[in-house]
Amino acid sequence: MSLDYVKFSNGFEKFMPKEYRDMVEHGPFGRKVTVSQMGSFKEVLEEHPMCAGCAMTLFIRLAMIAFPNPEDTITVGTAGCGRLAISQAAIPFVYGNYGDQNGVASGLSRGLRLRFGDKPKDVVVMAGDGGTADIGLQQVLHSWFRKERFTTIMLDNEVYGNTGGQESGMTNKGAVLKMAPLGKKFEKMDMVQLAKVAGCAYVATVVPNNPRRVESVIKKAVLVAREIGPSYIQAYTSCNIEYAIPTDKVMEDAKAVENDRYQFMEYVSEEAKQYLTERYGYKEFLAKQAAPAASISGKA
């Protein structure tokens, strides 16, 4: 949990694999990297067993680059596809039992604050739609009610992809899946509205077909969670296996879904706007404050 934890002990450098040496010498630790520099530095994410062409993998890759301080970040996950990749990164990963991830993250976040005081240590939960909206809903909502200061990211593939294609609360109404052959009868859960009502200081929906937007949204969410309150990002990360999307058409599908039900939405509380502007120099909220018509409720 510091810049030094990845470095070699003296004399051991020659025994370390090339990928590890590259990560220490040319990774993102201790310097700022952006998506526009991708391909020229060693990323912290390594090879993993997720399917070829998975949009969730792309989102996780972008998220790892977007973390403001990757060397001071801990990720928390749970059962689901995402943890297969999240755990293969040079960022400490804690695995919560199914649905427990926000409870685990609450304790972790409080413990880190006790131990390190004002020094920022970021906790980021990345779990699927099942872990966040179905099985983990109780712990997710209560962590928000308690104003626990960490980021929750939902990797929404709209299906239980790991277990053969059952419908989840986030599956779109009418979707026919292998284990839901008659089509889903109920509406997709409105987790964004729940997050706002439960008191999240920053809420956003995002689709990975816009890497710069993913980067910007995750940076803001992690920064807000440091001091202001819980933040929530809902990301559409299609399952190309269960929804039978050809791998080379994954971004085409992402664009279609973005236009259909995943339009970019960002809610920032007034306190979070002030904090981002004053502490981190975000200018985008200054203009909105000057124009009285563009209130938060209007944006949602």
Place this chain on the structure above:
Amino acid sequence: MYLVADINVEICAAKNCKLCTQYCPEANTILYSDELGKDKGFKYGSAYVAVDRCKGCAQCVWVCDNMAKNHAIKMIMIDQLPQAALTENIMYGEKSTTAVLTSPVIG
């Protein structure tokens, strides 16, 4: 044998959009080198693929064809690539990487 992505240096080094590096789902797979293009007299560097990490999803092909409209990436059987980059032959620099291209199929 299986398909991997192959980037045409001539087209890529003339455009320099770098979109494929941002849309590849696999980390450390599509990399960028200044030397690949500029050494051959092109204006920019070029992206290239670490073929041992490529899972062959062809998302970069869609991005290059439809978003960038450069048509620089094709899927090719790995044993038909004369030379390609392997992770062990890639060196990272300050703002670019360097790759020694070798035959991807050994033996």
